[in-house]
Amino acid sequence: MITNYKQIKEEVLEMYQDFLAVVDEANFPLDNKSMIALKNQAENIRKDKFLLMIAGEAKSGKSTFINAFLGQEILPMDVKQCTSAIVEIKYGEGFTLTATYAGSHTKKLVGEKDIKEFLVKNAALNDDYREIPVTTINNEVLIKYKGRFSERVITDLINGVQPENIYGLSSTEYAKKIRSYIEKNKYSWADIVTKMVITYPFEDESLKGIEIIDSPGVNAQGRVGDITNEYIENANAIMFLKPITGAALESTSFRSFLESKSVERNGNALFLILTRAANENPENLERLQHEALKLYGNTIKTSQIISVDSKVELFINKISNMTVDEIESYLDELDSNGRLDAFITPPRSMRMLIKEKYIEFLKAKSNFVTVDHALNIFGRKTHYLALSELIGRMLKVYIRIQDDLEEQIKLNKLKVKDPTELARQIAEIKRKLNEINAKMGKTVDEVVTRYTSDSGIVRTKAKSVIDEFTTCVGAISNDDINQLEKISFRKIDEAKKFQEEMEKNIVAECNAALIALSNENKIKYTSLEPDFTAETFAEIKQKTEASAQVEKSYTSGTTFKKTHYSSEYSRSEHFRLIKSSIQTRIKSIQNEAINNLIDFANETAATYTEELAANAKAKKEELDRIMEEKKNAEEIQETIESMQKLLNQISPLVNIAKERKGGIDANVQ
Known part of the structure; x- marks a missing residue:
């Protein structure tokens, strides 16, 4: 995904190995705090972690986008509303899921079948409660008060979530459903899933360092929970998903989300991803993209407002390893079942299906290459800074060793000439x-x-x-x-x-x-x-x-x-x-x-x-x-020559480190 960064990272880690060899030869103390901090930083760089936060309103297609981005259908895409759980997805040797509950107990599952059944069960809500803000109710009442709350708490909640009555229920019916949900779950609050950590053995090397956070949906007032706020503040990048069709681009919820305290502090890391782009013709898509830039261009960088279509990207992932005959057979199957979306149909110019041109046609519709490109430009800045800082720390130790060696050489020369x-x-x-x-x-x-x-x-x-x-x-x-x-x-x-x-x-x-x-x-x-x-x-x-x-x-x-x-x-x-x-x-x-x-x-x-x-x-x-x-002159001279040899060895390493640091610093300006 970011080959240039990988190459530079490997070069810096090789420089670190040379550095350790010099430190060992110079008998430099390894147990002081600065060396321990340097070692820890090198290890963090080696792991190459990048935290990507996915946020969005209800029905914005977060799960579909994440699956398309990862190239794997990990999250269920047919559920209508998520619960209040944070979902972390990262690389692991096997497909596992570890769920943490409000009562602090955990459960671990292994294997695709059990995991997907658990996700469907715990990411979907009972049909009776799809019209109420379950995430808010879970966090603000059931979990917060651990099932012990007064009538005043319920009344305040009902009044406070009136703007989230997006399905237009009567106030009586809305309150009734909220009370019903609270009554049904107040004694089982400890079994509410608050966090799910999923590991998956991605084959794509570029995904191994990325950790994706799928957050509960943003409510009608643009608010997220306290836990989600903590993730937002620590994220390397935040992608807010908003459908480009079916709702006005200007919305109170997204504007409020932009103005929230946690997002404001990490504003440079915010991307606006406009989903379902393939549903629009090129003229409308260009108009909507221009409208989005007009609305949010002063808050979000132009290069970080991107329209995509996750379903197209998923389809590309599906057919990428098929032959032309298999693709045509699959298209016929979709057509006969009434599931052939218009954006999948090859253009008239492809009477004879050519796989490479067909995928190129689909990639233009999915536009995920623009997401990758934007992350290539933005996503590694923090990692480049970490590389620069590691080199800077190594340079300080190098200079310390050089000074010590020069002083020891000087003292040994004095000892040879005149012990007094x-x-x-x-x-x-x-x-x-x-x-x-x-x-x-x-x-x-x-x-x-x-x-x-x-x-x-x-x-x-x-x-x-x-x-x-x-x-x-x-x-x-x-x-x-x-x-x-x-x-x-x-x-x-x-x-x-x-x-x-x-x-x-x-x-x-x-x-x-x-x-x-x-x-x-x-x-x-x-x-x-x-x-x-x-x-x-x-x-x-x-x-x-x-x-x-x-x-x-x-x-x-x-x-x-x-x-x-x-x-x-x-x-x-x-x-x-x-x-x-x-x-x-x-x-x-x-x-x-x-x-x-x-x-x-x-x-x-x-x-x-x-x-x-x-x-x-x-x-x-x-x-x-x-x-x-008490050494004789010959022994002292050997010591001097050994120190001088090490000193000569350090000098080019220092020059290389300074040159590489300068290049990295220029790269992140």
Whole structure:
């Protein structure tokens, strides 16, 4: 699928093997954290994982698309609606399925027959409940409350899923079906399948590194579950399927999906796949494609809006290994059974069926080659970056080894010429190392104090974020709660960026100060996600709405007047209560961020100090070892020549690594 990447990956992994040989010959310690991280990264590259998320509205043909993409009919395509289960499909030595249930127990099946029976049973719904949003009910009631819920929970759910009544049931019938489903399944919630992992022995080598996630359908408001959101944020690519026929290209659900928080963060990875393209004639197809570009071209890259037909691609997979006679016989069979789709019929120009031209004709209709091409361009970017990072880490170790070798050669030459001078050099280096330890320890303390003191950078910046929020909220007109929600989430994202910025600045200052530190990438940025979600805001709105009442008075009677009092909902009071609650929440989040950053600064300082002390100790031991060696001049000369040979061996490896890294970096710009 992506041969160029495969070739480069193999070259980099070969470079890694050469690197390990040099590390072994140089007796470089393999148990330090940087080498362990480097080894793990090489192993991840070797596995070549690529996470592809498939999302879409109900009846968008996700299963058919996945089967066509994989070239294997793995998922059942005749079910009308999926359950709430996430389905992972990846390469394995055999065809297996492992199901995880809401009660945390699992079940494993092996073999095509049992697996497909299980998929049909667990991916299809009872006909009585096809018209209600079962996925939402499972996640928001049955699984969430483990079968124990109040009437208020059911009532709130029924009110909340009214926009998902896409079959136009009366409100009474819609509510009745929802209650019936809940009652039937409330005691068996633990047996709801929440995840299915399928392994399959794909023959196509290019598919072995791809892991496909088939998500539950997007609801009428463009929402997906919390678990699906996690997959979206981690996906290398997201393909949203939308039929090009039968519904308007402009839809509230897809627009809402685009604007969701998880998709927005991974927006560059989003593809819009317009399915059932073969049902349209070329003129209509071109018009619909142009309309899709007009609607979504500002949000999704033009090259990532693609029209395809999965049924045509499946048909191509079906006939690819047939002879011409077998194809014509199969077409006759479909025709006699009334199942010969118009898009399969060969054009009039093919009176005599030529297999190559017929498949070329079908491929133009399926357009899956465009999907492959788009993934070829986009899909490996993250992997190229991983290759570049691996080479960069190897280069740092190479330079460390080169410096050590050059210094050891220099010391050995001094030892040959004048042991007394060598001893003086050893003492001088020890003295300098002691000075560096003392000086750097003090410098780290100064950095930590500057950031973490009462008037330090962290608290000052945190206060600034809170003040900016208060100012923005104060500028909202008409007590607009929706505007308040948008500002709140924007400030929460700024709170997260604030932590990341502070962490990076702390590490950068320590790196700049600790000039003797060998491993600058030792500190990880452990940014913590602020505890504030759309559900949090909804909860605040709900809790404050009941309190958002103001007292009103009116007078009755003519002779004997009487004043009456009543309470009614006040939008401005509701706005004030929400604002107050969110301000309190944001201050709490910022206080937590301050505490996290203080801990981070102290941990960073401790880590740098520990590393520096280890470097000083290792250098001292090396110098002591050289000083204590009692070799004659010939032995020392052999050691020098051996080190020089290794040094000469490293230099071209460094040049090759730099050249390859530069090429990769240019490739992903």
